[in-house]
Amino acid sequence: MPMSKPTQVPSRALRRSIATVSVSGTLAEKLAAIHAAGFDAVEIFENDLLYFEGSPADVRRMAGDLGLDIVLYQPFRDFEGVAPERLARNIERVKRKFDVMHQLGTDRLLVCSNVSPETICDDALAAEQLGALAKAAGEAGVTICYEALAWGRHVRTYGHAWRLVNTVNHANLTLALDSFHTLSLDDTPDGIAAIPGERIGFVQIADAPRMQMDVLEWSRHYRCFPGQGDFDLADFTAQVVKSGYTGPLSLEIFNDGFRGAPPAATAADGHRSLLLLEALTRETLAVEHVEADALYHPSAAPANAQWQFLEFAVDDTARAHVANWLEKLHFRRAGQHRSKDVTLYQHGLAAIVLNAEPDSFAGAFFQRHGLSLCASAFRVDDARLALERAAGFGYLPFSGRVGPNERVVPAVQGPDGSLNYFVNEEPGQPTLFEADFSLTDIDGPVEVGPIIGIDHVSLSLPAGSFDSWVLFLKSVFGLEASPAVLVPDPYGLVRSRALMSRDRGLRVVLNASVDQHTAAAETVRAYHGTGLNHVAFNTGDIFRAVTEFEAAGVPLLRVPANYYDDLDARHALDPAFLDSLRAHNLLYDRDERGGEFLHAYTETLDQRFFLEIVERRGGYDGYGAPNAAVRLAAQARQRALAAQEGSASQD
């Protein structure tokens, strides 16, 4: 077996495979992308072979040249449970495929449970015919991997498939598992551990968002990489490992988005999703499980992570513009970088860095994207470990130019090319800000403003990179994701998903526009592919905050009066409280446990992003999703007004 490249895992590692159907392109493009992503094995999906203008032996050579082992050919359909007179024909059909497999150089064939309405419901007959199949496979030197499709006519669960395989009891007939088929039916994977691992011939892994739809359609269009959907795949994979299975873990993802996306990026995400799955499986398995050693073992996710600062790429004009907004929000100019044209603003724990240094990463980012969020810095307990973990998942480490006495801060590039710094402060040492900045001397105590710190950052993403970001935030920071929601903008739908750390020190909201004319879509275009949607600051007293900010001239987004009438009809609020909300353009939400969320938005800054002030009461843990459509409509109005006035809605 050819080895592709050195890996970071022990030699006992499970092999990492992916089905060719999971990425786009011609077969040659698919294999090249799969190899480059770090996989060492591949399943050949039959249609990819049918469309290929060359022989199966050519495919074998092509894969071999890339160090990719062809570990499975698939699928073969509608074999078992047929009328006896059809069996001979089916054996004839499968023998043609054995010939193809010999040329491909693979010895595993996936056979799916029969979906035909004519299938006979008779386990004895099915077992007898699978026995005939096993015999033919044995003669051809091939192993059958028999899989229960969730929509099979009679055989739908791995338990049922295993009973048949176990009844036949032939070395050339094994069980194939696919996480989607098990978890989509809410079937428990708990029985997998009891199946002898050597009788499991192949394991396919797919995640999916929870959807209430026909399982076949769901499977064909909405599968995604582990970690991008809602299934508990670590539990599933732990059962597989406990069985003693040592064959490949293989991604088989039918996803409409992947079909239209560049294959290299898709394959790279696929590989890191497998690494993340292995890491989570390892955590799930009891420590004494020696098989866990075969799983990827990354450095631990950063503990106690929180925002250290947000860095904007600016030029002189943009800096003046943003600084003006920050000052109205009572941020103070806290320092000037010792060697670069970089300014630090602070209010409470919230820190904003404006980087106008032309000959720098920020300068290049400004050239490409204009005023934009070019870097995020995260305070972590161990920056070196955080970098090691991120790099292990295949994210690109970055080192920028540093001046004398300045701190070297490790960073990786995120899916949009922006930087993510990991910062740790050592007791007794100068802080990063002290090391790099000439800090403004304060005479007397610093006035305490209403902002506590950064509550969350919301990003507007191209639709194609949404799930890449989910994987990035989960793998690098160990964040957890809430289910995705759809929010109506007046000009289309926006898909939105929140990710947060267990201690809620980090919260990120991802938005991607489904349609072309929403504000989120315009933001993505304005930034040329990368885009901050907004930064939310939290406060302990939102009424004080908005009163002070309005007095300082911050234009708050106006909320229609009709919203408050409806709020009253829904929540029956105290009239005085409702009046206060209305007077300050505050939005309101309440959760089932009585937690409350009060929030206000600024108008849009530079036609790109905006700011939010939030107050969480009583453990409220959401983001005011019921109000998102109200906000989007108000922003659409603001944009329309700005367009009418023929001028940007800047201050």
Added chain:
Amino acid sequence: MPMSKPTQVPSRALRRSIATVSVSGTLAEKLAAIHAAGFDAVEIFENDLLYFEGSPADVRRMAGDLGLDIVLYQPFRDFEGVAPERLARNIERVKRKFDVMHQLGTDRLLVCSNVSPETICDDALAAEQLGALAKAAGEAGVTICYEALAWGRHVRTYGHAWRLVNTVNHANLTLALDSFHTLSLDDTPDGIAAIPGERIGFVQIADAPRMQMDVLEWSRHYRCFPGQGDFDLADFTAQVVKSGYTGPLSLEIFNDGFRGAPPAATAADGHRSLLLLEALTRETLAVEHVEADALYHPSAAPANAQWQFLEFAVDDTARAHVANWLEKLHFRRAGQHRSKDVTLYQHGLAAIVLNAEPDSFAGAFFQRHGLSLCASAFRVDDARLALERAAGFGYLPFSGRVGPNERVVPAVQGPDGSLNYFVNEEPGQPTLFEADFSLTDIDGPVEVGPIIGIDHVSLSLPAGSFDSWVLFLKSVFGLEASPAVLVPDPYGLVRSRALMSRDRGLRVVLNASVDQHTAAAETVRAYHGTGLNHVAFNTGDIFRAVTEFEAAGVPLLRVPANYYDDLDARHALDPAFLDSLRAHNLLYDRDERGGEFLHAYTETLDQRFFLEIVERRGGYDGYGAPNAAVRLAAQARQRALAAQEGSASQD
């Protein structure tokens, strides 16, 4: 009640309405688009009011200025079947909405059946509480329209809702119908006719493609205008008319695509979809039904329609290029236009016109789209009637410059701006070709080639115009649509749907790319929004046809050998027949009744469109859908090769 504009229907016409949620934009934009499309009434969807920065009275004025009557406010949720102590609160809630309605100037409120898990399953309780609601409504001068949601907790069918309404028996409580809620559950609409029409307060109409998914999700994202989906709405509406209902027919369409599309075009399609529904309902109703007079009555759809010619916009270079291809396909140069730079090519009944006249519609089309299909001409029995019908559905009539003695040919513009001519030939009169062209004299008999005529034309469309085309072909030509299918291209998915006339004289296939990198998407970009995908010619002997065309130098698209191996495994074809298919790069399909389809494709012409040769055997009525992915993969290979060679794949 203000009248908006003169209509073509008698004064007894049902009023045509649409819910504001059906189109995109701010409330002002929505109302303007709805008015411009020809509606005279509108439902205000509550969220549109909540997002509106102005009072309900402002909305009333805005609608009134446009001559739009607000016929319904909606929805009010979760009223009936609650614990008695909640009733007072619900009455309080609804009274707030009555206040809003008075300001809006509307007296109908849609109340949906309760979806809350806490709803009490007790019809007597529900009726009692609906009685209280009716009483409050009566006091406020409001009529409640009670609707069974398909996903209601206990009340899911109109039959159940009607039992409750009938039990309460109060003038201010009526039944609301919605075609989606009835047809999505496969509930029969047959019981509607028996309900007294004056007890039906409101009727909402929505179509949808058949989908196996959760009915709530299906309803919220995939509704479409009547005629664009798979429901039998003419039957539903006929039952409504038979009941004696005389209120509005109102479109309520939740559609993700419409949310992102320009409101004017969406509203225009909505209005014509209602006209088409009325016309089809009229056909469904027995002629003696006097109520049918209230329905739109268009001129009859053209009978015996077939392709007369396809007209391409060309310049000299493009003409030489296309002519070269046509000649290889044994088309003959049959004539030259008497006054314009226009050439006619014919082979069998297939006629192609190449229009290089700069100062013409074709010239303008060429300027905008390059080499492209700028017009299609249809032979019909009565061209004047056909034009009248098309114009009645709101399609723009077109008259071009004509020379002396040339025929005036009526035309309308299709959704992409291309022309659709209606041609009829009178016995004893010169044909259109004779009138307009100087026809080439033929010495002796014309050689009979293998092409019989045009089998079908396939168009590549921007995704947003797909359903507009379905409506265009159904309303103007009376075509019937098959269900849509998804076809995988190596770089994404393509949605495809065939429409055809009852006698199969006209067949059109519509394709829209779901993703950005497919061949279909590239075609749409190449044409700047309008695009022929291919023209299929039929033949009675495809082996003769491809042999002759290959000998003449037509490059046929190569089909991979693996395709034939799989074909053999699937169909067990006669070895000699299989060899012939393989030798000629022919694709093959067989239907369940033994009908067969043999077809071949040319390589792509000018990187835009291509040609297909098809032979239908034994009544085969499809388009070889199982082979579409093979063809798309082969074309992707051809494009990749052409890109590698750095040159277009022209001859």
